[in-house]
Amino acid sequence: MLTNERHDYILRMLEEKKTVKLQDLVEVTDASESTLRRDLTELESMGKLERVFGGAVLPGRNLQEPSMDDKSTRNLKEKKSIAEYAASFVQEGDSVFLDAGTTTLQMIPFIKDKNPVVVTNGLPLAVALNEAGITTYLTGGMLKPRTGAFVGAGALAALGAYHFDICFLGVNGIHADYGYTTPDPEEAAVKKKAASHARKTYILADHSKVNKVSFATIMDLQDAALIVDGVPAETLQEYKKITTVKVVEK
Amino acid sequence: MLTNERHDYILRMLEEKKTVKLQDLVEVTDASESTLRRDLTELESMGKLERVFGGAVLPGRNLQEPSMDDKSTRNLKEKKSIAEYAASFVQEGDSVFLDAGTTTLQMIPFIKDKNPVVVTNGLPLAVALNEAGITTYLTGGMLKPRTGAFVGAGALAALGAYHFDICFLGVNGIHADYGYTTPDPEEAAVKKKAASHARKTYILADHSKVNKVSFATIMDLQDAALIVDGVPAETLQEYKKITTVKVVEK
DNA sequence: TCCAAAATCAATCATAATCATTCATAAGCA
DNA sequence: TGCTTATGAATGATTATGATTGATTTTGGA
Secondary structure, three states, rough: OOHHHHHHHHHHHHHHEEEEEEEEEHHHHHHOHHHHHHHHHHHOOOOEEEEEEOEEEEEOOOOOOOOHHHHHOOOOHHHHHHHHHHOOOOOOOEEEOOOOOOOHHHHHHHHHHOEEEEEEEEHHHHHHHHOOOOOEOOOOEEOOOOEEEEEEHHHHHHHOOOOOEEEEOOOEEEEOOEEEEEEEEHHHHHHHHHHHHEEEEEEEHHHHHHHOOOOOEEEEOOOOOEEEEOOOOHHHHHHHOOEEEEEEEO | OOOOHHHHHHHHHHHHEEEEEEEHHHHHHOOOHHHHHHHHHHHHHHHEEEEEOOEEEEEOOOOOOOHHHHHHHHHHHHHHEEEEEEEEOOOOEEEEEEEHHHHHHOHHHHHHHHOEEEEEHHHHHHHHOOOOOOOOEEEOEEEEEEOOOOEEEHHHHHHOOOOOOOOOOOOOOEEEEEEEEEEEEEHHHHHHHHHOOEEEEEEEHHHHHHHOOOOOOOOOOOOOOEEEOOHHHHHHHHHHOOOEEEEEEO
């Protein structure tokens, strides 16, 4: 393999994945570690990439902080904590379903180093997964303008073709008597079907959802575990009678 | 082997592979290393190639395909003209397929007042359609990082469920002999299937695609119409023998 | 928190591959 | 023949490569 070919290969891989590991390059290119190190330092001196411990990344692009609209910034800190905790359940190479939603969106940076294969029905999720260099599948279907979620027959049919090691869903309300609720029947159907194709399902909810009954659809998701933060002790007891509960520590 | 034959051979090999090793040439051409070195230095002085350690590459441009960001601004004015003209074929309430690509992306503002239902396999398209308030369906499937296109079994299966009044596709090359070409076989498969589910299909291409054979997959799309700009009159004649051609006026 | 193990790094060296140059031979042509 | 051109082999110089070393950084657990 010519030196230029290697350089080109590295840059193209970077374009695609935004980040590249030295060891991966060694495996793929049949060149020695030393040679690839030299390649990286050279490309760095040309400003084509930026070296980091273990590999390289695209230069300069660390500045962009994703601008969020009102809804997604609300309870952002809590959501990030929950997302990080939830992400710890993901194993290396898992096939993961991420529900459309702002909390699941926050999980992306925390799972990206586990080389997951992610299926989602959320448009913003797909964009973010793509930028994070994660192998991404999208269910497709009809796009709901307000939420950016794909629903309907198309989405349900697509879900039938997948099986997940682990599945993360958001909800709008949790109640000890009524269970999980979400306002849109179509989104509820997608959540339910995704859960039915997963070995293990987790529900993510910050404290604002607790003991709230969202106007509408009730979801029967008995064997899913619940991940919450800041729940009063007594409420917690009630929930624990019904399902597995994981609490995020502050 | 004659000197000229060798030169031609080297250049043709370069066109195909974008890069060539000296040792490979020695094996193939039965000429000595010295001779082939002389060939390379000579061709370099004529500007036909660029020597690198171990062989040669095509001059100037990098071999890496320009990424979405780079591509999207190139020929933007032409693309907008083509997009506006193409959009004029859309009728009120049509079901429309928009291929992933920068030219089809430009069509969105021009069709939005016609209340279409749009199906696409492009991630950036879905985002833009959503923002434009257009009823949007996405095929889903595996996401190709570089182009933002959904491909593979998931995308093809989803397409089976739709039927389009009108279908717009982009290509990478048009040639009177070779027809339409595009570098990625998976994207080609999606285009083909979309066309087969449409009453009418249009191919969009700016002049930079004309008489170019993209390295790879040839698509058989005989009954599609071609929309182009700035094509020489004689080339136009050749195309018109094969297919319907619409030319964008300046 | 701290420490130890593991991974990664930069620097160095010897080897291997490639290079430009030179020279001698062979072929084509008047 | 005499002249030019193309070729292949040989030389030492240059460049790229892979292995090794010890230093540095990260990671995981006490």
